[in-house]
Amino acid sequence: MSGPTRGPGRSPASEDGGRTVERVARRLDVGRLVLPAAAVVTGVVLLVVFYYPVATVFVESVVVDGRLTVGPVSEILTSDFYLVDIIGFTAYQAFLSTVASVALGLPGAWILARFEFPGRRTLRSVTILPFVLPSIMVAIGFVAMFGRRGTLNGVLGAVGLGPVELLFTLEAVVVAHAFYNAPLVTRVVTAAWESVDARTVETARSLGASPTRAFRDVVVPQLLPAVAVGATLTFVFTFASFPIVLALGGFQLATVEVWIFKLVSDLEYAEAAALATVETGISLGLTYAYLRYESQTSGQGEGANPLPRQSLVPETASVKTLASRLSILVYGLVVVVVFVGPIASMLLASVSNAEGFTLAHYRFLLERQATGAAFQVKPLPAIRNSLLFGVATVAVALPMGVVVSVLSARAGWKGRLVDTLAMGPLAVSGIVVGLGLLRGLVFGVDVFGREVVVTGTVAIVAAHAVAAYPFVTRNVSPLLARLNPRLVESARSLGASRARALWDVELPLVWAGVVAGAAFAFAISVGEFDSTVILASGSGSYTMPVAVERYLGRRLGPATAMGSILLVVTAASFVVIDRFGGRWEL
Structure with a gap:
């Protein structure tokens, strides 16, 4: 029995080669679809688990009994309680927290950008901790440190001073927010400081500017945008802060987030949705401002000619050098109290009680x-x-x-x-x-x-x-x-x-x-x-x-x-x- 006939001029090798080409072509066609398909799946996931839920909140704030209305949002924006006591207080504490975070973060940026010392790179990497440490854990640390029986009052009692009560105060909330956001300010400003070209400062000095004048006229203008970004992000984060305020302030210092949680707990969903809509509008505006700046400075990193760093332990001592090192020492003590103290206090409180060490x-x-x-x-x-x-x-x-x-x-x-x-x-x-x-x-x-x-x-x-x-x-x-x-x-x-x-x-x-x-x-x-x-x-x-x-x-x-x-x-x-x-x- 004769086999199937082949077309004229076609050999088995050519047929195999043709099939191979076809298989490769099919694989290439499939390969071209993988990334677009992944993009579509990602978009669908975002639509279902983010944009749709957020849209649900928005709809509930403007649709009542099947009718479109701005009543719930209008009530939020015209209510003295919501406008002053909730939104106003939230903005006020966020402003204070931003000021505290910038004040605490800028010296850290100065030290990391201008001084060389063992562990500098590790210390700089620690500035990512706010994005890693759970905020409720940090709140527990502050309770363990600043509570009536906390570490701070234990130290004060040992030296004969009376106890201080910081829990459920605005000061405790602001300091805890500074713990979280000062490293963020430090990270952003350090990156900007390291991108300053040393030649621009040298040019200013060669034209007769003093070191202070060169810093003010050349370096500061290049740092201000980074400071503004750090402050903006801090304000956004502290405006939407929830666990820290809930644990350290409670409902008597309620912010927008805490009050939304209370409304949800009380099954007041429509009112919660209206308040959430107002808060999201504010946060979106601030985040848009941040993203615009970031798109303009996306290539920022350490410059080709960064400013030279000084040794933290100088070879020669002068009045100016001693003053700067003394300020670093004072700042280091503040860092220990604000950043190390709460975490250490939490660990200590987990293995101790009034009688001493315990695993109870x-x-x-x-x-x-x-x-x-x-x-x-x-x-x-x-x-x-x-x-x-x-x-x-x-x-x-x-x-x-x-x-x-x-x-x-x-x-x-x-x-x-x-x-x-x-x-x-x-x-x-x-x-x-x-x-x-x-x-x-x-x-x-x-x-x-x-x-x-x-x-x-x-x-x-x-x-x-x-x-x-x-x-x-x-x-x-x-x-x-x-x-x-x-x-x-x-x-x-x-x-x-x-x-x-x-x-x-x-x-x-x-x-x-x-x-x-x-x-x-x-x-x-x-x-x-x-x-x-x-x-x-x-x-x-x-x-x-x-x-x-x-x-x-x-x-x-x-x-x-x-x-x-x-x-x-x-x-x-x-x-x-x-x-x-x-x-x-x-």
């Missing part, structure tokens, strides 16, 4: 785990949930952040538009996102006649991923932007798809940023409190930060013990970030 607080956690009632907060489920949510958040936030980085790094004005839209979570508080998820996906949404309900656990991971992926983008995008575009062009000319070029060429070169972004995502998830406290229900979804807050409402000791465990977990994330994220940018 950790034993309490073990006993609660073994014999606690079903409705009580137990430590092991909280730790398990935090770790699982953290891993799930990385799995969602990492690819989202990388895709947004690719879209924004080399796409001109379209990339800037993508970056602006994708950075929305930085301007919208976790309370607003949590409220939107609660009122939308958690309570159920009607989709083509079927009710779609997202469980609390999935909603928590979604909220965490939304909060975390911008930090992945902020780690990866600057590194991608610095790569030579010809590397991708060469890979494409050799037949690689855009996705293959990203996987084989670009990601290996920016792997450090990807790892740092993953560590950021994990740390943010583990420490997230704002949305979690709204969405968590029952033992299946509460996390370590929620457990810390629940314990704090009853006993300080177990709260500090759980806070110390939380510190260990987040410290591991910081080690990874410090190792791989040295080029991380805001």
Whole structure:
């Protein structure tokens, strides 16, 4: 029996070659679709778990009984209570917190930018801690230090001075906010100071300017924009502060976030939505101003001719040198009190009581785990949930952040538009996102006649991923932007798809940023409190930060013990970030 006939002039080798070409062509076609498909999936995820929940909050603030109205928002803006006591006080404490953060952060920038000493690079990397340390943990540290039986009163009592009461005061809230945001100011201003070209200062000096005049006329104008950015970010963060105010101020010092939480707890959803809408409008305006400045200075780094650094231990002593070193020593003492004191106090309080050293607080956690009632907060489920949510958040936030980085790094004005839209979570508080998820996906949404309900656990991971992926983008995008575009062009000319070029060429070169972004995502998830406290229900979804807050409402000791465990977990994330994220940018 004869085999199938071949066309004239076609050999088996040519047929195999043709099939190979067809397979390669199909793979290339599929490869071209991978990145666009990933971008579409990322956009859908953002739409479902961020923009839709936020839109739900906005709609509830302007739709009452099926009718469009501005009544709820108008009531907020015309009410003396909301306008003065809530929004006005929130802005006032944010202003004081911003002033304190700038005043505390600028000397740190001066030391890091102008002096050389062992551990300077490590100390500079510590300025990322505000993005890693859970705010509820910091609040516990301040309670342990400034409470009636705290470390500060213990030291004052040892020297014969009376106790001071700082808890539930505006001063405690402002100092705690400075703890969080002064390192942010330091980081931003240090980067600007290191980008100052030493030749511009030398030119001013050669024209007869004194060192003070050269600093005032040449250096200060280049630092002011960075100071403004640091102050703007600090104001945005402290305006939307929640755990610190809740723990240190309570409802008697209620800010917008704290009052939204109270309204949600009281099931006053429409009023909460109206207040959240006003707050989000303010935050979006401030964040837009920040992003505009960042787009103008995106290439800022250490200059080619940075100002020379001085040794922290001078070879010769003069009156001026001794005065500057004395000021550094005083600043160092302030840093110890404000930054080291709260964390050390929390650790100390977790292993001590009125009788001295004890492990009773950790034993309490073990006993609660073994014999606690079903409705009580137990430590092991909280730790398990935090770790699982953290891993799930990385799995969602990492690819989202990388895709947004690719879209924004080399796409001109379209990339800037993508970056602006994708950075929305930085301007919208976790309370607003949590409220939107609660009122939308958690309570159920009607989709083509079927009710779609997202469980609390999935909603928590979604909220965490939304909060975390911008930090992945902020780690990866600057590194991608610095790569030579010809590397991708060469890979494409050799037949690689855009996705293959990203996987084989670009990601290996920016792997450090990807790892740092993953560590950021994990740390943010583990420490997230704002949305979690709204969405968590029952033992299946509460996390370590929620457990810390629940314990704090009853006993300080177990709260500090759980806070110390939380510190260990987040410290591991910081080690990874410090190792791989040295080029991380805001």
